[in-house]
Amino acid sequence: MRVAAGPPQDNTMHLxxxxxxxDALHQLLExxxxxxxxxxxxxxxxxxxxxxxxxxxxxxxxxLADVHIGSCDPLETPQPLGPLLDIASGLSEELNTLLDLGGQRHRVLQTFLASMTQxxxxxxxxxxxxxxxxxxTLDFLRFVGRRVxxxxxxxxxxxxxxxxxxxxxxRVVLGDIATSPAxxxxxxxxxxxxxxxxxxxxxxxDPSALYRRTxxxxxxxxxxxxxxxxxxPETVRDAILARASRLSRSARSVLSAAAVIGPTISPSLLAEVTQADSETVDECLSIGVLAHQRSGFxxxxxxGREAILDSIPAHRRVDLHRVVLEALERSGASDDPDGLARLSHHAEGSQNELAVLRYAPAAARRAAALQAHREAVAQYSRALRWARNLDPYEQATLLECYAQECHRIDRLDDAIHAYNEALDIRRRIEDRQGEGRTLSCLASVYSGAGRNSEAELASHEAIQTLETLTPGPELAEAYRVAAHLRMLDRDTANAVAWGRRSIDLARKFDHQPTLIGAQQALGAALLVAGDNVGIKYLQRALDLALEADNDEMAALAYRLLGSGLGEMYEFDQAIPWLEECIRFSSARDNDLHHWYAKAWLALSMVYRGEWSRAAHIANEVIQRPYVSITSLIMALVALGRLRTRRGDPELWPVLDKVLELAQRTDTLQRLAPARAARAEAAWLAGDIESAKRESVANYDLAKAQQHHWFLGELAYWQWKTGVAVDLPDWTAPPFALQIQGDWESAAREWERIGCPYEMARALSESDDEGALRRALGTFSELGAQPMVSIVQRKLRRIGVRNIPRGPRSSTKKHPAGLTPREVEVLNLLSEGLSNAGIADRLFVSLKTVESHVSSVLSKLNVHSRAEAVRHAQEFDSGSPE
Ligand SMILES: Nc1ncnc2c1ncn2[C@@H]1O[C@H](COP(=O)(O)OP(=O)(O)O)[C@@H](O)[C@H]1O
Ligand SMILES: [Mg+2]
Structure with a gap:
């Protein structure tokens, strides 16, 4: 149905x-x-x-090359993947078949890429x-841009x-691929x-006048x-219309019909719609408004098409759409899924309610299957514009489909609105099952929008409603949503209870998506409660998702495994899962999970003592133009902890931002890391009052939700600031040991877990010279300046002489004596960034950047930024830390 696209080419024209x-293009081709x-x-x-x-x-x-041409449609809701459909048949049989089937996005893209090498x-x-x-198509473009x-x-x-x-x-896609050197x-x-x-x-x-006007x-x-x-003529439109006005009446009406038909015009359709003889068509061709192209006009x-289209009186345009629609239907176009977008377009153009309701939802489903969710939303919303006379049951169904697609593209307010409307209808017609199902969906969207209490309410109502009916997959799904919400809130007992119920029911009704989701919720809940059985559930969910080719669920399972194990300080296990998550999601351009896993990897590297790598990865996440709030929080926690531990300035802008964002999510999962990081920073700065305040702030929540590690660290900072803490027996062991004064066992525990900074900090709490010297050695190696000073003071206090100075190794390495931060600034100068741009990137104030820049200039003994940049190239100052 899709004829080869695009305006005609004039082979003779000289450019x-x-x-x-x-020339540039020829070089690129080489x-x-x-x-x-x-x-x-x-x-x-x-x-x-x-x-x-x-x-x-x-x-x-x-x-010199094999040429393939595809075009995007100027229709209000274009046909999904139009350009790829244009070129597929010329590229590979397999690609063509895959596209016909719809779905399987990853295989389609891989097959396209493979066909490039044939x-x-x-x-x-x-x-x-x-x-x-x-x-x-945008998704396709991003995929290609990153791999070409x-x-x-x-x-x-x-x-x-x-x-x-x-x-x-x-714009988003251009931003994503523009940084690639390809x-x-x-x-x-x-x-x-x-x-x-x-x-x-x-x-x-007069050429000058023509030049001025055009x-x-x-x-x-x-x-x-x-x-x-x-x-x-005044405008390009006037020029087009002036030219068309020189045609005969019948030729002008052919032109109108052609404009309504669309960007590509099949001769038989044009003939059927206009009943015009070939001479009239020739007239349009000879004057050059229409032209031949491979398979038509x-x-x-x-x-030109737009100008003609706009000049057709409204009632006439409706008529033309009707004739085109009927002709298309007669030619069997409705059997072709790739023709649905076009039919839906003409259906609305002809104001044919029944036809809109026939084609728009079908086009929406096709779009959704091809992952064109924005177009699916547009098609559903078109259907809804014409749904006034639809029976209420179908109206509610349309609203729910529309809401579901809105949810997919993050238009949460629209989704909430539509689900609520559907809910009203379901209640009015007393469709209890539908009511329960919609409530579950609504609860998920509320939760995504951070409206937690409304989410709880809807979830609760969903269960109540469905439990009065014969159990079915809807109830399994309602339990899953409840398990998920409880898991997010780190309320393990209830998450586990709902999760188990959901799994049982989902198995019984063989409902895979619910089964996978419930295992994820249950697994994550158990895992972060310190129960390793959770890992089994998550792995099972992962296997099922991979089996079902459900990339989104699989990526989520990787993510939950990586971040959950990270939250449990199981970095040996967490890091491979995070790396796997990054690999899997980047192969599929799933940026959401990709950047979240990266943020967690940065944080893991902080604990591991691999600080250069941690800084590099955290900055990568933070500097993304579009990154989710949760990824940003975790990356900022990593960066904030790094700056704290290194004694870098400009730490509070980061930590303030973390708290602001964490409070917006209002979950322990974000609040606890934010509070702990802030307590640590305040304590190191000697601000005991603030450290106390931070460590107390969300302590009760951590206790209520029995989070071993969050509670452990918050309790630890309270202890450090002189608060008498009543420690639950499930407190994470190394923190509990430290608080009980057993620095030695604590240090051993931290060493086993693989956290050198924490280990050295435990050692630093002893009065033993050997332990303190070991702590000093580790802190020096890490470049942990504030703790180095603290341990040095302590050693002096207990009368030790010949205390190692512990300089910062990276400062020594730079030939001109630049600090790591100054090297970073210099590198950004080389990228051509302004001071304000650098401040943005590094999350520091403009004043700080100015002072770094002047320090760089003076250390390099140069007078301008340009000179500094030249120096930078000579030094090849390496990657920033
Ligand atoms: N370099 C050129 N020299 C002469 N004529 C040109 C040149 N580029 C475009 N044209 C004329 O302008 C018309 C519109 O150009 P086109 O390539 O279709 O524009 P675009 O694709 O940017 O919208 C062409 O049909 C051709 O007649
Ligand atoms: Mg063009």
Whole structure:
């Protein structure tokens, strides 16, 4: 159903002022041919010549590469994966089949990548107009951008950069791939006065005036020149309409029908819709508004189609949509899942309620299957606009489907609103089962939105409602949600109870998603309560998810294993799971789990004493433009602890931010690490009152939820600040031992767990010279300046002489004596960042950056930033710590 797309190419046209761009593209093709693929972002306003450029290049490279062209639709809700469908059949049979089946995103993308390496010639893949791309295509683009450097392919992506404003979905993707060295940006510029003069040739139009009016936009220029000598129209639209007005009446109506049909026009459909003879069609072709393309016709440019479309009176447009819809239906288009988006578009255009309700939900389901959730939302919301007369049961179902898709794309308020509306309907028609199911969904969304008490309420109501009915999968799911909420709140006993019930029921009804989810909730709850049986449940959930090809659930299982074991200080086990989570999710571009696992890896490295690596990873997470709040919290905890332990300045902006974010989530899981980190920092700074306050703040919560480790550390800081703590017997052993004064056993325990800083801190609590010397050695090696000073003082106090000085090893290493932080600043200067940019990246104030910069300049004995950067290159100052 999808005919090869895009505006027609004019093989004969000579391109003006594009030699530089064409050369650049040829160079990229050479690199790509060697297996070092490149992706060029070809940007510029509508009509500036992007299509002309990439197609002229493809023509030049015809004998050097295999060319494949796909385009995005300008429809309000484009067909998901349109460009990939365009090119699939030419690429590989397997890819085509996979796309037909829908779903299996990861396999589709892998198969595409594999097809890039097939055949003798390198590939040129052109993806046109991605400013219109659907969500699945954007996902595809990100996937390709991140991997193209390892395949012999040159991918050319065109888009209108002036339309990609702040909230545009393409922006996120561009941000994600722009940092890759394999991604190059080519800006297509307007033509010069010289070129416009050249195009004007012998025309009577004054080239200077033409240039002024059109600003050198080649489409505008050529459109005016084609219209003739009736003066220069004000706008490009006027130029298009002026040209069309010279057609006969019947040709104009053909043009209208063509505009409604869409960006690509099959001749038979056009004939059926217009009943026009071929001469009339020829008239449109000869004047150049329409042109031939491989499998039919197309407007010379989308701007032309839009102008014509806008000029059709509303009632006439409705008629045309109706005729097109009927013709498409007669041709059997409704049997093709990839035609549904188009049918739904014409159904709404023709204001045909029944047709909208037939095609829009079907198109939505297709979009959701292809992971184009944004388009699924748009299709469902279209259906809802026409659902006034639908029976209430179906209305509620539509609302729920819409809400579910909103949830997927994080439009939580819309999801909540729609679920509530559906809930009202279910109650009105006394559909108790539906009511219970919707309440469960609602509870999940509330929880995601941080509205915890409403989540609890909905979850509770769901169970109450469903327990009065015969048990079914809905009840299993309601129990799962309850288990999950209790787990998040670290309320183990209840999480386990609900989890067990859910698992039993889900097994009975063979409901896999609930079964996997319940095992995750139960496993995570047990794990963070210190019960290693939890690991078994999580591994089981992981296996089931992998078996079911459920990437999202599998990534979540990895994540829960890694972070749960980390929370239990089981770093030997946690780190491999975190690394596996990173590997798995980065292969699938699942950024949410990827960055959360990275944040936890950074924190694990802090405990492990691998501080350079920890800082590097934490900064990587923090500097992401889009990162979830939970990932950010854990990365900031890692960074805050590092700065504390190293004695770096500018620590409180980080720790204040952590607390602010943790309070927003309002869960022990975030609050406890934030409080403990702040208590530690205050204590080291000698601010005992603050340390006390921080360690007491969420202590009761940790106690109520019996979190061994959170409670242990908070109790420890209370003890350090002179509070008499009443220690539960389940307190994590090393902290309990320390508080009981058994520094020796505590140190041994910390050593076994693999936490050198904690071990040295336990040793530092002794009065034994040997233990203190060992502590000093470890702290010095780590670069833990504040603890080095504390232990040195203590040694002096007990009368020890010849105390090692313990300088910071990394300071010594730099030839110019720069501190690690100064090296970091220097590296960012080399990246071309401003002081404000550096402050943002490093999470420090502008003033601090200024003082670092001046210190760098003076240590390097240079007078400007540029000189410093040159020095940096000479020193090759290495990666920041
Ligand atoms: N470098 C050029 N020299 C001459 N004419 C050009 C040039 N680039 C574009 N054109 C003309 O402008 C029209 C619109 O260009 P097109 O490549 O379709 O724009 P875009 O893809 O950027 O919207 C083309 O059909 C062609 O007639
Ligand atoms: Mg174009």
């Amino acid at each position: 003006l002022e594009r030699d530089g761009e064409l 690199l790509s041919a060697q297996g070092r693929g490149r992706l060029a972002l070809v940007a510029g306003e509508a009509g500036v010549g992007k299509t002309s450029l990439v197609r002229a290049f493809a023509r030049h490279a015809r004998d 055949g003798r010639l390198p590939k040129i893949v052109i993806l046109e107009d991605v400013h219109w791309a659907d969500e699945a 450097d390892s395949v012999p392919a040159l991918v050319l992506v065109t888009f209108r950069d002036d339309e990609v404003v702040e909230q545009h979905p393409l 991604v190059i940006r080519i800006k297509v510029a307007s033509l010069s006065l010289e070129a416009v003069r050249n195009l004007a040739g012998n025309s009577e139009i 600003a050198g936009n080649p489409f505008f220029v050529t459109e005016v020149l084609a219209t003739g000598n009736d003066g220069i 197309a407007f010379r440019h989308e701007l």
